[in-house]
Amino acid sequence: MRYHPLTDADRADMLARIGVPHVDALYADVPADQLLPGVLDLPKGRGELDVERLMGRMAAKNIVAGDVPFFVGAGAYRHHVPATVDHLIQRSEFLTSYTPYQPEIAQGTLQVLFEFQTQVANLLGMEVANASMYDGSTATGEAVLMAHRVTGRKKAVLSGGLHPHYAGVVDTLSEAAGDAVVALAPDPTGTEDILAAIDAETSCVVVQSPSVFGHLIDLAPIAEKAHAVGALLVAVVTEVVSLGAIEPPGAQGADIVVAEGQSLGNPIGFGGPYVGLFATKKKFVRQMPGRLAGETVDADGRRGFVLTLSTREQHIRREKATSNICTNSGLCALAFSIHLSLLGETGLRRLALLNHEAALELADSLAALPGVEVLGDTLFNEFTIRVPGDAAALVEKLAAKRILAGVPVSRLLPGAGLDDLLIVAVTETTTRDDRAALVAALRAAL
Amino acid sequence: MPMNDQGRPSRPATTTDAAAPRGTFTGNRALQLEEALLFEVGRPEVTGVDLPEPQGRRPRLGGLARKAALDLPGLSEPEAMRHYVRLSQKNWSIDAGLYPLGSCTMKHNPRLGEKMARLPGFADVHPLQPVSTVAGALDLVAELGRWLTELTGMAAVAMSPKAGAHGELAGMLAIRAALKARGLVKPVVLVPESAHGTNPATAAFAGFRVKPVPARADGTVSVDDVKAAIDDEVGAIMLTNPNTCGIFEPEVAAIAEAIHAVGGYFYCDGANFNAIVGKVRPGDFGVDAMHINLHKTFSTPHGGGGPGAGPVVLSERLAPFAPLPFVRMVDGAPVLVETAAGTADGETPFGRLAAFHGQMGMFVRALAYILSHGADGLRQASQDAVTAANYVRACLSDVMTLPFPDHPSMHEVLFDDHFLEGTGVSTLDFAKAMIDEGYHPMTMYFPLVVHGAMLIEPTESESKASLDLFCATLRDLVFAATGGDVERFTGAPRFSPRRRLDETRAARAPKLKWEKPAAAE
Secondary structure, three states, X not given: OOOOOOOHHHHHHHHHHHXXXXXXXXXXXXXXXXXXXXXXXXXXXXXXXXXXXXXXXXHHOEOOHHHOOEOOOOOOOOOOOOHHHHHHHOOHHHHOOOOOOOHHHEHHHHHHHHHHHHHHHHHHOOOEEOOOEOOHHHHHHHHHHHHHHHHOOOEEEEOOOOOHHHHHHHHHHHHHHOOEEEEOOOOOOOOOOOHHHOOOOEEEEEXXXXXXXXXXXXXXXXXXXXXXOOOEEEEEEOOHHHHHOEOOHHHHOOOEEEEEOOOOOOOOHHXXXXXXXXXXXXXXXXXXXXXXXXXXXXXXXXXXXXXOXXXXXXXXXXXXXXXXXXXXXXXXXXXXXHHHHHXXXXXXXXXXXXHHHHXXXXXXXXXXXOOOEEOOOOOOOEEEEEOOOOHHHHHHHHHXXXXXXXXXXXXXXXXXXXXXXXXXXXXXXXXXXXXXXXXXXXXXXX | OOEOOOOOEOOOOOOOOOOOOOXXXXXXXXXXXXXXXXXXXXXXXXXXXXXXOOOOOOOOOOOOEOOOOOOOOEOOHHHHHHHXXXXXXXXXXXXXXXXXXXXXXXOXXXXXXXXXXXXXXXXXXXXXXXXXXXXXXXXXXXHHHHHHHHHHOOOEEEOXXXXXXXXXXXXXXXXXXXXXXXXXXXXXXXXXXXXXXXXXXXXXXXXXXXXXXXXXXXXXXXXXXXXXXXXXXXXXXXXXXXXXXOOOOOOHHHHHHHHHHOOOEEEEEHHHHHXXXXXXXXXXXXXXXXXXXXXXXXXXXOOOOOOOOOOEEEOOOOHHHOOEOEEEEEOOEEEEEOOHHHOOOOOOOOOEOOOOOOOHHHHHHHHHHHHHHHHHHXXXXXXXXXXXXXXXXXXXXXXXXXXXXXXXXXXXXXXEOHHHOOXXXXXXXXXXXXXXXXXXXXXXXXXXXXXXXXXXXXXXXXXXXXXXXXXXXXXXXXXXXXXXXXXXXXXXXXXXXXXXXXXXXHHHOOOOOOOOOHXXX
């Protein structure tokens, strides 16, 4: 086997040195009747060429986003990632290293995390960010638990514009903790009155902007109402490229901001791995989940970085930890950080604008189709349209013509009576021809 | 005088040290290049991405256009390349050398996995594009799931957990749901003292109370202690097997029986599954739920701390409670179930743990690893890992001390600091001296049940020559410590990009973000 340096002669020498006749003697604590006598009846090992053929056949059965007009978003967005990013994250020293437990020989990872934390905090307009979470949805669940710890209350209010998968994660964690969740009805027009749902028992209000339906939400009045009753505003961002164009949640009064960072540096990859961003105010930092890198000096007085404030974490606090999370999403955070440093603020602003303009152009073209309505007045790079009839059937029809038109709302919210709604995302990777193809196909299908 | 993280003053290298660094103008030392922070080298007006000119359409941002500063410097492509390459050179990696972190399983990461994960058919596929357009992706998830259930002898698998700790949560929430479905109120979970910190943290996260079980003097958990701890309130036990001391729990089957006898469930922490793949199946020793760290056992790269993946295999009794989404096999073809509305009779998922379908990129890498090994190669890998750990043990047990000499080691060997007693050298010092010798230290001070623990996991990726040099090095260090050369340890590391870092200072006044120096305002 190509990955195993030991030869049979080595193995024999080593067993002799250990002083056992056979490797099974080392498994002496396994009950004899449970020790498998031989190799399981499963396929034997294969060479690289064979594995490539097998897996290549699986990959070939999927429709690749880059091969077709593609408008699927709703929490994961297809952007162009510079070649430099993918090269750098495959450097051995980044790819094949562990959590930086020995800071003297892990300054690369630690400095990257410190830079990542700073980029995230600045992007979200917050004072402090952690070294990343699994993804945006789990970060949202953790944000709600953190808000409960900070406020001593147990009732979260979820906007109807929150991604239904994210709401599902909050529900699951809250149910386990015995906490209450007030989830507002889906808000496909961006017009819900969330202020009315906030009361003196509310621990936090969770609002996504742009919402899952694509609308931009003015967070300032929500923050004001929340703060007036002693609750926190948890802002959720699933498309971080939007922050190159719109006011960051921190500037609108958010207390905790969580985001899905996949858009920068990471492929859509059928759902993972992604990278969760988590930021808050300095005064709440000791209630924050997840790893943190901090600056210090070494024995020679030189600047260096370490993991810090670990007294919040499971390996010290065990059942009293702020979270059971043990790692971050290191390599995805690195990809995010490299992509964002390549863009810089100049590039990010332009990228955001290009996304916005492409979406506006498509929204206007679709609104001109008979029977199609674009919902709401604001959008960034994604919007919801109402179509005559069933959106899921329409999406299937277009997929058969190799056009991936978007996400039917019924896929996320079956039985909600929103079967005629379709969420359409547009990024810099869609061409004018792609958009024209969608418009023409829809016109023909309707 | 600078203090290290133990609160002990640490002196700069003395002039008698032949290798003491001579000062340089740049602070660099040949290949060891200093690198400033991104915020010190980047400039806001620079970008490394060429994008077309926007058209100047009227925005539709509803008065929420960005007014706040971004404060994000940019790098041109060559500047970015240099910044990150220099940073990378300050990291240890398994590609560079032995990385014997016990319980972390740092073994060779085949690059075939990277190549496969980048096939557009896997990387450039959206989790919400029509199911009819992702048949190959579902095949892959189902195929990996089949291997995982066969190798563990379990009924089902939940693929969505994003890391080991997340898999623990999935398993414990399934147990919670199963207890509830049976109308049982059993809010207590038994957790041995030797357990990894994520176990009690997860139990608490899942709404259970934790009751500790002591470890025996031989490093194992006794069925009698478990039975004594079981009362009406106990709904489950979380046990790591092979355990954190690197020992296969001899009474594991009896422990499973004891918890089953009172209607409870056995959660097995599968962090050390890599010692037993193809040798014994957890389903055979009574496990109800076990997460599998794909990044350990099936060697997806650790990436400097993630992303991992933590699918959890489930027994027949827990399978109905697997979280959304899951893949159901119908006439040999995978069907994706994403919402409660899509469930069939007998499927009662406890909820959702994350958006989308799990760590697909890690699934691809893990499957490439599994298909490459096959059933025979996987069994060989476990045997070689166990042989390597016992070989290191045999080569060192006359000079280092074993807290649990009565059991063979599995894939990792645990030493304590007894052999350092009276030398003035601590486990930490010993580990730091290994850095100067060109080794990443072993896991230190874990498990907590052993004083000054040193947990060495060499893995199956090391040649015999590599293990021999490693053992010879540790022997030399032991003789130096017992021979009174304390300075070699307390002053270590000397040759790394940084010497010991002041962790107390980092925690006392946390600097978690770069701030513009006041003078630059």
